[in-house]
Amino acid sequence: xxxxxxxxxxxxxxxxxxxxxxxxxxxxxxxxxxxxxxxxxxxxxxxxxxxxxxxxxxxxxxxxxxxxxxxxxxxxxxxxx
Amino acid sequence: xxxxxxxxxxxxxxxxxxxxxxxxxxxxxxxxxxxxxxxxxxxxxxxxxxxxxxxxxxxxxxxxxxxxxxxxxxxxxxxxxxxxxxxxxxxxxxxxxxxxxxxxxxxxxxxxxxxxxxxxxxxxxxxxxxxxxxxxxxxxxxxxxxxxxxxxxxxxxxxxxxxxxxxxxxxxxxxxxxxxxxxxxxxxxxxxxxxxxxxxxxxxxxxxxxxxxxxxxxxxxxxxxxxxxxxxxxxxxxxxxxxxxxxxxxxxxxxxxxxxxxxxxxxxxxxxxxxxxxxxxxxxxxxxxxxxxxxxxxxxxxxxxxxxxxxxxxxxxxxxxxxxxxxxxxxxxxxxxxxxxxxxxxxxxxxxxxxxxxxxxxxxxxxxxxxxxxxxxxxxxxxxxx
Numbered sequence: 001x002x003x004x005x006x007x008x009x010x011x012x013x014x015x016x017x018x019x020x021x022x023x024x025x026x027x028x029x030x031x032x033x034x035x036x037x038x039x040x041x042x043x044x045x046x047x048x049x050x051x052x053x054x055x056x057x058x059x060x061x062x063x064x065x066x067x068x069x070x071x072x073x074x075x076x077x078x079x080x081x
Numbered sequence: 082x083x084x085x086x087x088x089x090x091x092x093x094x095x096x097x098x099x100x101x102x103x104x105x106x107x108x109x110x111x112x113x114x115x116x117x118x119x120x121x122x123x124x125x126x127x128x129x130x131x132x133x134x135x136x137x138x139x140x141x142x143x144x145x146x147x148x149x150x151x152x153x154x155x156x157x158x159x160x161x162x163x164x165x166x167x168x169x170x171x172x173x174x175x176x177x178x179x180x181x182x183x184x185x186x187x188x189x190x191x192x193x194x195x196x197x198x199x200x201x202x203x204x205x206x207x208x209x210x211x212x213x214x215x216x217x218x219x220x221x222x223x224x225x226x227x228x229x230x231x232x233x234x235x236x237x238x239x240x241x242x243x244x245x246x247x248x249x250x251x252x253x254x255x256x257x258x259x260x261x262x263x264x265x266x267x268x269x270x271x272x273x274x275x276x277x278x279x280x281x282x283x284x285x286x287x288x289x290x291x292x293x294x295x296x297x298x299x300x301x302x303x304x305x306x307x308x309x310x311x312x313x314x315x316x317x318x319x320x321x322x323x324x325x326x327x328x329x330x331x332x333x334x335x336x337x338x339x340x341x342x343x344x345x346x347x348x349x350x351x352x353x354x355x356x357x358x359x360x361x362x363x364x365x366x367x368x369x370x371x372x373x374x375x376x377x378x379x380x381x382x383x384x385x386x387x388x389x390x391x392x393x394x395x396x397x398x399x400x401x402x403x404x405x406x407x408x409x410x411x412x413x414x415x416x417x418x419x420x421x422x423x424x425x426x427x428x429x430x431x432x433x434x435x436x437x438x439x440x441x442x443x444x445x446x447x448x449x450x451x452x453x454x455x456x457x458x459x460x461x462x463x464x465x466x467x
Contacts, residue, residue: 018413018421019433023391046413046421046432053431057372057390 001064001076007039008032014072018046022054029060029079040075041068051075102405103448107292108247108272108384108439109409114294117339121296124331132320132328142330143320149330149337153301156337156344157279157288165302165323166333170271170289173300174201176323177285178267179313180304182209182238185265193231194241195223195253196427202241202269203423209238220376221251221428225258232261240266244280247272248411248424248437249375250358250384255280265309273381274301275343276351284308293343294442295336298329343442351382354440357449358385361438364453365389368460372431383441386411388425389434392463397434400459406452409437 009032013021021042029038040051048065055062055077063076104112113121128145130138147161154161167173182192190210194202197217206212215228223242232240240260245252255268265284273279274288285308290299302323304310310323317325343350359377362385366373370390389397394412401408409415411422412435421432438452 017393019391019393022433026391044413045419049421049426049429049432053372053388053429054390056429057370057431 001066003066005037005063005076007076008036010039010041010074013040013042013044013047015043018044018050020044021047022050025051025054025077026058029077032079034079034081036079037063038077038079040077041072042075043072047075048073051077100445100448100451102407103444103452104407104441105438105444105448105452106407106409107441107444108437110291110297111294111441112443113296114339114342114442116342117295117335120338121331121335124334128330128334132330142328145334146320146328146330149333152337152341156275156340157301157303159303160306163303163306165304165321166328166336167300167302167324168298168326168329170287170292170300171201173287173289173302174199174269174271175205176313177269177287177302177304178202178205178239178241179209180310180323181265181267181285181308183313184309184311185238188236188238191235191237192239192241193228193237195228195243197221197223197246197248197424198241198243199247199269199271200423201271202243202267206241213237217427219428219430221246221249221424222253222376223258228258232264237264240264242266242268243272244268244270244286245273245277245381246375246424248422249386249428249430250380251376252277252379252381254379256282258282272384275340276347276381276383285310290332290336290339293340295339296332299332299336301336346442347382350442354382354444357440357444357446358383358438360449361385361453362387364456368457371460374425374428374430384437384439386425386430386435386437388412388431389436389460389463390431392434392460394433394435396463397436397459400463401436401455404455404459406455409439411435411437 052062061078068074128142130142132143132146150164154164192206193213196214216224268283268286271289275293286303288301291297362373365371365387372388374386394410395414398410413421425432
């Protein structure tokens with residue numbers, strides 16, 4: 001994924017267990033316009049699989065994974081609808 | 082309504098009566114088949130002796146053990162001398178896979194396996210040295226191009242594929258997979274043995290009796306005549322050179338009796354179970370935002386898996402249990418490791434809110450309908466509360 005991509009919204013889901021990061025993503029993706037980008041920063045092991053699965057199920061675009069400044073995994077989603 | 086924490090149970094009432102719950106976790110273990118119970122009790126008295134001894138009780142035990150082996154061979158359409166009883170399905174996996182690898186140790190420490198193999202196979206491959214994982218498609222079928230590429234990179238001491246997936250039920254088309262000449266294949270058939278015919282093209286194969294209604298503590302290891310197999314563990318001077326430890330004759334005989342019974346009834350029972358699982362898959366899909374996982378048709382008859390978006394798997398299992406339904410889950414919060422199921426992850430399936438439902442031979446239509454009725458209520462309740 002593009003290293004210069006700056007998310008419109010970053011959700012701090014550090015310490016939250018599944019399915020909370022995905023619930024937060026679903027609740028808040030509406031805060032960015034269609035075409036906008038949301039990043040989910042999550043320590044939970046399931047988020048790596050469940051953010052892409054959520055995108056597939058909800059028709060959103062999974063952009064990819066990178067890391068936040070503190071090294072925690074960050075999952076990037078583009079709103080398509 | 083059963084109390085929280087009480088074991089779920091099947092209500093064996095007349096058809097049409099509303100079921101209050103059911104044990105729907107046959108894929109973890111099928112309740113003991115009545116034939117296995119009868120056989121086991123009789124064999125405890127008749128088959129206690131050491132089958133290697135030449136005295137009368139010893140010869141009786143040997144006769145019973147040979148009989149158990151012959152029955153299993155007939156049920157699985159293999160030769161009697163290809164059948165070994167082990168102390169568990171896991172031990173059969175270890176001896177099967179590692180025995181092939183040990184015989185081909187000159188090919189190195191690599192074992193090539195599908196990403197969705199059971200943990201017992203993964204751990205065995207790790208123990209041998211260098212596991213090479215091959216990806217699967219969304220249905221859990223192995224990527225044959227990736228498998229061929231992995232084998233083109235260098236020799237493998239063995240390849241491991243499952244006959245059917247233990248979590249999602251998808252049948253692995255083992256007989257259609259082509260391996261380089263001389264590469265030996267181990268098949269983990271623990272999830273499918275007795276329920277569907279075995280694949281044909283393997284050198285060693287493992288099964289587990291408690292998964293088909295036999296007692297726990299009996300595994301079946303098949304090693305093809307002509308396969309290269311060497312014991313990966315210390316030898317033992319028992320009646321079967323592929324096994325170790327004192328033979329559990331009563332349990333082996335009970336396992337064989339149960340296998341014979343389930344093979345005899347599987348055409349009829351399998352068709353009913355297949356239709357019930359289709360009903361459960363449809364009911365789960367109708368809830369909305371549910372990922373119904375695995376091949377809808379080419380699957381084991383009795384099991385399915387689905388994942389419910391926005392729901393915690395542990396809460397889902399607990400709430401279903403409170404209503405009398407015992408099911409399993411592959412979600413991280415239900416695992417001792419706090420890692421989600423590697424099977425669901427490999428398939429790209431949703432891993433949270435996961436439920437595996439598997440039917441026993443005594444599951445009734447009323448139980449399936451009751452489960453399908455309760456599921457949407459339970460999901461709605463948990464989603465409202467989140």
